[in-house]
Amino acid sequence: MTDALTRIEVDCSTGEQKIIPLTSAEIAKFDQLHKEAEANRAKAEAEIQAKAEAKASALAKLTALGLTEEEAAALIS
Numbered sequence: 001m002t003d004a005l006t007r008i009e010v011d012c013s014t015g016e017q018k019i020i021p022l023t024s025a026e027i028a029k030f031d032q033l034h035k036e037a038e039a040n041r042a043k044a045e046a047e048i049q050a051k052a053e054a055k056a057s058a059l060a061k062l063t064a065l066g067l068t069e070e071e072a073a074a075l076i077s
Helices: 024-064 069-076
Strands: 006-010 017-021
Antiparallel strands (some): 006 017
């Protein structure tokens, strides 16, 4: 069983609350925003992963040149 998506409208002057079902246009907009948010999250995670991989690669290359891990880390941080 799925419940209908709703929104709550509150009249601040009276405190009256109304629970209103979302229209199909509002549901479509919600779905679109959700997809955009997921795409942005995935992009941000990919950027973080790429930066971590680049940092690890730089650290490996610097240690291969004879620097200690501490020296190499100091250079790339």
